[in-house]
Amino acid sequence: MDHLTAMQKLIATAGQRPLKAEELELFNGNNMGLGALLGIRLTHIAAREVRSELEVTPEHHQPWGVANGGLYCSIAESTASIASIVAAQAPAVGVNNSTDFIKPVSAGIIEAVATPIQIGQTTHLWNVEMRQDGELVARTTLRTMIRG
Template identity: 45%
Template structure:
């Protein structure tokens, strides 16, 4: 197991017991950018990871926009999947594999380049084989709800 995976598992396990510290969040963000994953590609930063909730943020860049100058809806769906999948992994004890099985994202208000989207995943149901998460995507400056994601995950015990 490589060092990044080991550290990610340790942080996820800790988050299952308590809210991660600022230093731990910095480490988590360093790992997700070092692995050249989707978080790095989009510019996602985790800001809070706790036993049954997770918050991340994204500053909207021109690359995130559709031709009409507003944030592409796929960004919200991706933020919802990212937030809820990581939260589900933490809630499952950072051991089982967790995969998304249904992502429904409703778009309520537009955002544009320069806006900051704050996405907060909250557990609605935590079963032994499936979880259901509600992810609110808000404009950091105004607090207005931009989109709402409901994500179902399967907990695949080995």
């Protein structure tokens, strides 16, 4: 099965039920683009919620040793875009990303959870909370446009 077919099948499955552990591994193994480059791993993919995690390393830092704000924006957009694709069963792209940086992170795991605020025919609005050890470190509102 080629890369695109594998991803389409997994997205269709996630629209019906949460992906199982082996399906998540397959998804992460076929995931490409900025999210994969940054090291984002999807840990839960379902119709109304997508979760991801990323281990912050010095490669993600600003010169003064904390994660770059763009990292939080990228985590949120990558996570909620997958959520939007699963919810719509069609391609989706981010059209507005508003991220609040609440607490700096230098190392460790950031966990993100994307949940819908509004699911429409042509746009979706997602809330993404990013936490480290249970503590909120950033929050994003992401609007996506459905391109299907």
